[in-house]
Amino acid sequence: MTTQLDMHDIQGNIVFGYGKFGYPVGRYLFFKFSNGKKARQFVLDLMPLITTSAPLQAQKRGRGKDSGDAQAAKVSATTNVAFTYGGLKWLGLPDQSMRSFPQDFRMGMQARKAILGDDGPSDPSHWDPIWQRPGDVHMFLSINAVGPAQLDARYAEIKQRVEQAAGGVELLTGHRGPAGKADLEYQAGRVVTVDGKPTAKEHFHYTDGISDPFFKGQSKNDQDLIGAGKPTGGDPATKAGWAALETGEFLLGHRDEAHEYPEAPQPRLLSYNGSFMVYRKLHENVGKFSDYLTRTSEQYGSSGMSAEERRETLKAKFAGRWSNGAPLATYPSYEEAQKFGKAWDAAVGTLFFDPSATEKQKAAARKEYEQLKIKRRGFDFNADLSGARCPVGAHVRRSNPRGALQFGRKGAFETPGALVDRRRILRRGLPYGDSSDRASDDGDHGIVFMAINASIERQFEFLQQQWLNYGNDFKLSNEKDALLGNHGKDAEGNPSGRVAINGDAETGQPPFLCAGMPRFVETRGGDYFFIPSLTALRMIGEGIVDPT
Amino acid sequence: MGNSINQAYGLTALLPIRHGAENNESFDKILRDKLQAFSLLETSPLAKVPNTYLSRAFILNDVFYEGAPAIEEHLANKYLVFSSNFHGSLDDYLQGMWEAISGLLQDLLCHCVGFQAVDSAKAFIKYMKRCQVDNSLFFNGSNDKSLPEQLKALYVKQAFIHFAYQTQHLRMQGEEGAAQLQAAFQRFVELIDIDNFDGPSWPVAATEVPAFIEQTVSAAISGEGVGS
Structure with missing residues (x-):
């Protein structure tokens, strides 16, 4: 039976990665409560502003009923x-x-630092001032907007409600921003601009946020399923290759991949259609990354390759995707990736940035664009188990093995992917800050990363601990993810991260060993949050939650 | 009988502990205190016993009561449980154990029933066999090689990783690089002395990569002579 979800009851950040839906700017606000009654009233006052998972056109205030008009x-x-x-x-x-x-949610992120690998420069003692008193952060509020003016307007609406709740609700300051200031009252987020154009890139200039899980009831567009569900063993470039994940992996109160309801707070109405969210401010050391990549790639590849090709290829090997998003599993060579990039730029240019394009040209571009989007997602590693194309330890392969950890279909498990299918997360968030100085680590730029999942411990924390900061499941011993791993230092204080890039017998490329790798990404703050449904939010606001 | 898989042997022995006390301390307590004072890993006395893959000792106080409707039962004695996975035959292993740590065994096991008469390797083997319990399940987590050979393999693997990290840049330096790589590899082969299980090797029971491996490999590559 088809899963029918009440999208009007589910908060919108669970279903929408707003950045991809035309909301390139955002603000993240955190509040401290000091009076229960005022805090509850504040929650009720905010309710009319809350975005749900219903189509974003249908939520325009004043439109009344869902018109179903896609052009609205x-x-x-x-x-x-x-x-x-x-x-x-x-x-x-x-x-x-x-x-x-x-327990994970009750403890909060700082108390879980040993699990998360938040050590050294990522230790909570180095986090933004707002996180220095974790007990003070009580509420998270996100605003995403189509432009700066709309962002300001919504921010003003929120501030007005904060003023009404004065004496009971305080907007916390202490976010670090550009120019070394650490007293900002919100964390700003915005898409990264390269050569004056808004992009889907993060500060290392990889195209980010391409693959997110697809769960039952999430969307009627089953093209979204390709590369986003769980592998069925069919052709990964088609719908037959993928099945939707159980809703309960991401929404409480629904059946999950273990064929039961996930662990959730009581009463059922409090948790139903809610979820848990991880918020992390991740600083990106752009200077260290650029420098390391340039230096190390000099030794990489073969004599026929240009410096740019070496650098771009090694960069792709770290991520499992080329900078333009093309997956290594499908586009193993630099030339093929360049070709993909050109086709992508042409389609996107015609579709979104060319006012003179005719309807016919736009239709053709849209078709091409949709096909390329599927190319970016619809792949697996079955033809590349040795990692010759996409290294076994590449970031996208670690965080989403796409069936690569299944050792045959006969044996102990009825569904060999069962364990992997329980480690998926919805990724949300936006880049923040400016990194136009590509040689510097300083400044305040990175990613506001959010993970949404039914179990923080089983999903997000497992990924972070076992798959990003450790390598045993991939037979990589204690190797870490090149990009996100918490690489350490040796006794002399020199960076000591090591990552092996698998060789490729077909092209004659021997294995390549990256040594002395510094930590490219550092944690600058965060915590664990519960996202209630609209029903639960109202009940919390009215103070009528009753578990008996 | 599930006690051996090829060359790997799984020993489980339950040594009954005598009833009684000394200086107001029961024998099982004295035994546990001594066991828990063992140091771990490479400094453990059990690391001195040849060909040990993994071994463990603990005191079994009693059988566990599972709750009604199970019948509550009790053991007549407390037992020292010793389990060990090793390479080779049981007789050879116990012989090696006696030769390596007989003083410690006598001090430790003097409170076990009937151990007082044990004063030789032969008597020790006989005693342990009387206490042996056949395994119904035995998971062999090791390969079929002797311990010195396995330790040598660990050492060679680690040394070669260091060699690869430190020499991969020579690949990009044409013929001169190739000659350097070949010379470095020859010195590396000399250093690791691959057929000699006595050394250089991975220290018994070490769980961290010993620093000497990288140091000696670096020295060999740079031609500064093979360090000791």
């Missing part, structure tokens, strides 16, 4: 909220409900 203007700014364990306590949830939350 979409809502110009979005708002979503979530709470820490401490925040829910202030909101007056009954003790019995509080005790029913899972």
Whole structure:
């Protein structure tokens, strides 16, 4: 039976990665409560602003009913909220409900630092000032907007409600921003601009956020399933290669991949259609990355390759994708990747940036664009188990093995992918800051990373601990992810990260060993949040949650 | 009988502990205190026993009561449980154990029933065999090689990784690089002395990569002579 979800009850950040839906700017706000009654009223006051997972066109205020008109203007700014364990306590949830939350969420991110590998420069003592008193962060609020004016307008609406709640709700300051200031009252996010154009890139200039899981009931567009569900063993370039993940991997109260309801707080109405969210501010050391890549790639490849080709190829080997998003599994060579990039730029240019394009040209471009999008996602590693194309330890392969950890279909498990299918996360967020000085690590730029999952411990934390900061599941011993791993230092204080790039017998490329790798990404803050459904949000606001 | 798989042997022995006390301390307590004072890994006395893959000792206080409707049962004695995975025959292993740590065994096991009469390797082998329990399940987590050979293999693998990291740049330096690589490899082969299991090798029970491996490989590559 088809899963029917009440999209009007589910907060919009669970289904929409807003950046990809035409909201290139965002702000992340954090609040401290000091009066339960005022905090609850604040929650109720915010409810009319909350964006749901219903089509964004249908949510435009004043439009009334869902018109179903795909051409209608979409809502110009979005708002979503979530709470820490401490925040829910202030909101007056009954003790019995509080005790029913899972341990990971109750402890919060700082207390889980050993699991997450937040050590050295990522240690909480180096986080932005707002995170120096983790007990103070009670509520998260995100705004995403179609442009700066709409962002400002929504921000003003929120601020007005904060003023009304004065004495009970405080907007926390202490976000580090550009120019070394660490007293900002929100974390800004915006897409990275390269050569004056907005892009889907992060600060290392990889195209980011291409693959996200697809779960039952999420979307009617089954083309979205390709490369996003769980592998069926069929052709990964087609729908037959993928099946939707169970809803309960991402939404509480629904059946999950273990064929049961996920662990969730009580009563059921409190958790139903809700989820857990990880918020992390990740700084990117652009200077270190550029320098390391340039230096190391001099030794990489063969004598016929240009410096640019060596550099770009090694960069792709770290990620498993070329900078333009083309997957190594499908586009193993530099030439093929360049060809993909040109086709992509042409289609996107005609479709979105060429006012003189005719309808016919646009239709052709759209067809091409849709096909290329599927090319970016619809692949697996079955023809590349040795990692000759996409290294076994490449970032996209570690974080989403796409069936590569299944050792045959006969044996102990009825569904060999069962364990991997329980480690998927919805990735949300936006880049922040400016990195136009490509030689510097300083400044404040990186990614506001959010992961949404039913179990922080089983999904996000497992990925972080076992697949990014460790390599045993990939037979890579204690090797870490090149990009996100918490590479350490040796006794003399020199960077000591090591990553092996598999060789390729077909092209005669021997294995390549990257040594002395510094830590490219550092944690600068974050915490664990609960995203209630709209129903639960109202019940929390009204103070009527009753677990008995 | 599931006690051996090819050259790997799994020994499980339950040594009954005598009832009684000394200086107001029961024998099982004295035994546990001594066991828990063992140091770990390469400094453990069990690391001195040849061909040990993995071994473990603990005291079994009693059988576990599973709750109603199970019948509550009790052991007549407490037992020292010793389990070990090793390479080779049981007789050879126990012989080697006696030769390596007989003083410690006598001090440790004097409170076990009937151990007082054990004063030789032969008597020790006989005693342990009387206490042996056949394994119903035995997972062999090791390969079929002797311990010195396995340790040598670990050492060679680690040394070669260091060699590869430190010499891969020579690939890009034409014929001169090739000659350098060949010379370095010859010195490396000399250094690792691959057929000699006595050394250089991975230290018994070491769980961290010993620093000497990288140091000696670096010295060999740079031609500074093979360090000791």
